[in-house]
Amino acid sequence: MLPVERRKKMARLIKNRGALNSRELAETLGISVMTVRRDLKVLEEQNQLEITWGGAVPVGFEAHDIPRSHKAASMQEAKIAIAHAACDFIVEGDFIGLDAGTTTLELARLLPTLPFKHLSVVTPDLEIAMLLSGNAHIEVFLTGGRVDPISRACNDNDSVAYLRRVRTTVAFVGINVWGEQHGVTTSSSEKMNRKIQLMDSADKSILLVDSSKYGKFSPWRVAGVEQFYRIITDTGLSEDARESLEANGARLLYAGIE
Numbered sequence: 001m002l003p004v005e006r007r008k009k010m011a012r013l014i015k016n017r018g019a020l021n022s023r024e025l026a027e028t029l030g031i032s033v034m035t036v037r038r039d040l041k042v043l044e045e046q047n048q049l050e051i052t053w054g055g056a057v058p059v060g061f062e063a064h065d066i067p068r069s070h071k072a073a074s075m076q077e078a079k080i081a082i083a084h085a086a087c088d089f090i091v092e093g094d095f096i097g098l099d100a101g102t103t104t105l106e107l108a109r110l111l112p113t114l115p116f117k118h119l120s121v122v123t124p125d126l127e128i129a130m131l132l133s134g135n136a137h138i139e140v141f142l143t144g145g146r147v148d149p150i151s152r153a154c155n156d157n158d159s160v161a162y163l164r165r166v167r168t169t170v171a172f173v174g175i176n177v178w179g180e181q182h183g184v185t186t187s188s189s190e191k192m193n194r195k196i197q198l199m200d201s202a203d204k205s206i207l208l209v210d211s212s213k214y215g216k217f218s219p220w221r222v223a224g225v226e227q228f229y230r231i232i233t234d235t236g237l238s239e240d241a242r243e244s245l246e247a248n249g250a251r252l253l254y255a256g257i258e
């Protein structure tokens with residue numbers, strides 16, 4: 001096999017599987033680990049993958065969650081604009097599913113200011129639950145379960161079981177990575193199951209996600225972009241990204257645009 005053909009196959013393997021180490025690549029392709037390492041270096045220089053300790057991952061691949069404190073400082077204006085746009089999809093008496101995350105937290109900050117006499121909210125997010133619990137006209141339900149120290153949200157099977165027993169009018173879903181090819185993905189099977197159930201328990205689901213997270217993906221798939229009633233994002237999304245997403249069935253709403 002010519003080096004060019006071998007590298008194409010190597011890049012395709014990594015893209016399809018998400019991550020591979022050098023020994024796995026060597027065994028699959030029938031070459032030495034040293035050859036794998038040289039090929040990976042060439043492919044990284046061509047921006048076809050990213051080398052990691054012991055192997056490689058596709059460009060944009062994020063295997064691990066980002067600490068909440070880091071996410072909170074990112075794209076703050078966009079998150080606030082997205083949260084304001086999301087309010088248009090809430091009506092008096094709604095039972096809202098509010099996912100964990102910093103963008104959904106911005107929506108939670110707005111809920112007490114809306115001109116409604118009664119709202120109900122179910123959430124796995126401790127900070128959101130504490131924020132809303134002091135408002136007499138907002139009934140708050142916390143899913144319970146094991147609290148993840150990174151996201152400070154309940155992610156285990158108990159949380160999923162709780163969500164399975166409720167029916168919400170609308171679920172607002174948050175995510176760290178998204179795109180037209182891989183859809184909406186997340187960093188663990190626990191988060192995937194919780195988000196899928198949050199969507200399954202709702203009459204309709206709306207994705208709240210800023211443009212900085214576009215074009216990246218994680219190992220666990222939650223949904224395709226076409227499965228959301230709306231995807232609310234900010235105006236930083238490129239024209240190419242907009243066209244690709246819409247071609248894949250995404251119904252986009254840009255915060256701040258009529």
